[in-house]
Amino acid sequence: MSEGLIVSNLSVDFGAVNAVHELSFHIRPGELVALIGANGAGKSTLIRTLSGLITPSQGMASWNGVSLIGQRPEELARQGILHISEGRAVIPELTVSENLALGGIWRRDKKDVEIAREQTLTIFPVLASRLGQRADSLSGGERQMLAIGRALISRPKLLFLDEPSLGLAPLIIEEIFKTIDALRTQFGLTVLLVEQNAMSALRIADRGLILNLGVLVATGTPDELIADPQLRAAYLGI
Amino acid sequence: MRSRRFSPLVHGALLALIGAVLLFLSGFVDELRTYQGAQVAVYVIAISSIVLLTGYSGQISLGHGAIMAIGGYAAALSFVKWNFPFEIAILFGVIVGTISGFILGVAAARLSGPYLAGTTLALAVGLPTLADQFKILGGEQGLNFDIGDPPSWIAKIEGSSFTQYKWFFWITMILALFTLWAITNLLHSSFGRNWRASRNNPVAAGLAGINVARGKVFAFTVSSSLASLAGALFGLLLGLVTPSAFPLSLSFAIVTGAVLAGVGNIAGSVLGAVVLVALPELSGSLATHLGNSQKVSANLPGLAMSLLLIIVVLFLPNGLGSAQLVKKLRSKLKTT
């Protein structure tokens, strides 16, 4: 039962403000779980804590038995735990090719890095056509693909996606979510998907977690969550 | 920000009282201490110019020594060439300094952080060289600014022991106290609030209707008025103004003093000024104690000042007189 992502009693405080309160949940390997909630619910804070950017005030989090707390973000990334942050996950001043390369420069197995890069360019052909361009010349959707592509080259096992749909047109959002679902299957990834766009996320998710003001208010399969009229009204926007 | 403890009137009365006490006490100390007291007073004015500019308006200047030079040279020039009485000469120095500050402030408002630091640094290095270029400024010899002996009416009241240094102390100390009073009022007014708001969050301030750029220029101008006053008084104390009286290290020294004071803290200016004057003296005597070698005596003051600066910046960001420090000390005393 130490398999997967286990979060236990996690609390995060910023001075007097409590952003996350005694959160506990379990994500099994291979699951895609959607983390839903309004702005300020604590979703980003939770993700940033799990990826090592913030230190929690109490509680535990572990992946396959190894504790996440106390490790630096770059060490977690090197262990296959990748966090694609909200809105700014690419380095605008570097080219597409350089951004992708960043996912592999620390990896020892250079042959596999090449293979992963080829795979990425096959999955996202638009990147292949823009290799020499600076990342800030890409559209929002293309940047998201670049960020995911870079993460793939790092051979991730656990992926935190923070609001990938932010600022994107509905058609692109659909494409991105389809891609995430396909990648999850193809590479056997475990994914924690943070989204305000609850319905799109629940469509591809195995389970959902609903967060409000730092507290977990509901968990369940998408069907279970949608079936509840109160949850629907309050959090799912339908 | 603490709301002010005393109303302007009470504050003014308190300062006047402190002034009277200091004047009285100055009769009991020797010439050296009196002169140093005058130095402290001048540094108080100079440091408060930085506290205003950096602590409240958030602009860095590494070149306020140059602005002091402008004030000093303008005062001396009018004193020597046009025979202004020294009070008017000082006023003239302040006026010239204020106008220069306004011009610089307009440019400075467009720059931020390191770019402003670099520009003011270049000014500090470049300006004193003007003295060599224009003969009227006296070159390396500089200009005389010897205001002579105290006027006779003072000697009549105070008695014959009223020396020139005591006269200096009176002038500088009264001006320093007045500056403290005036600046405290300014900082507690809407100008001060606007400066702090603009410094903390310029975008929000702009949206709230504050003209951030105008505030910055105003802050730079007032700060330059203070610095040029300090510069004129500096020249008065020395009896002359030369390029070497306003080196780069002077600009660094007053910023240091402001940091020691706690950059947002006007009252701390006094503490900072005292440290600036006292530390070289203390480390000088320590150096003599340690054997009087040339190497030690020349470098120990600098070493001590640098160490103090580093410690204050790293561990006491609110300055030596800060509330933080007082709280820490109190709690330490309680547990023993």
Place this chain on the structure above:
Amino acid sequence: MFIDTLLIGLSSGAIYSLMALALVLVWRSTRVINFAQSGQAVLSTYIGYEITVRTHNYWISLPIAIIAGALLGSFIDLLFIRVLTKRVKSGPIAEIAPVIATLGLLGLIQSLIGLVWGDAFLQYPSPLSAKGFTFGSHTIPFSPQNAMIVLSSAAILAIFGIIFKYTNLGLALRAASFQPEIAQLAGVRVARVRNIGWAFAGSAGAVAGAVITPTSTLSPNSLDLLFVSGFIAAVIGGLDSLVGAVVGGVVLGVGFSFILQYIGSSVTFLMGFIILMIVLLVRPRGIFGSKAGRHA
């Protein structure tokens, strides 16, 4: 006459570029203006001096000075800068704290040098002649030592340019300086990479000190004005840009040289101030500076 002035300008411009480069390296990796740069450089130069004087070999002292500069830079980052950025994050002092702290460090280094070596002006011996090359009857004011200055500056710039553009380390350095958080999340050991940036900057400063000091004298303050020029050059070029550092240095060097020749020595720095003001008023970010680079 024109050629002579230009050559002198290029020679001093090369040095300004080195200093500017060191400042830009540190600025980009840590967002700190390292006012202690001239102190670090001069300390490395003193170490090189000791080696030269003891071994009577200038060429050995150069790499040793470089290594000393690199170690010193790395050391200062570890002990000093990390503490600084951790402790001082907000409040009225946050912006000027690094300025004051590095100024304090400068004073500390210079006082320590004075305590160990004294303040006397020393002569850094170099086998290269300081007399200008002669072509027939005309001696140009460009000596073998000047050639050394230009060549070593060009070499350092080329080496760093290659490292930054074509190596993984360079990519990591650039990524960490542009977006440290994203780089971290991608697996880049940002702290280690920044430390390397400081080491590079330290070595650049050491080279500058070691090649220019033989042309004048060595004292605790001998590189201070060079720092100011280097800073002006970096700001003119755009604090974020390595290329800008080079361009700024050359512009300033040639500019100073022509001012020196045709107007006179006393106003060079004042003209430097004016050049700086003009550049910044027209382009507040410097010639090659990026929009994001303006702020700390």
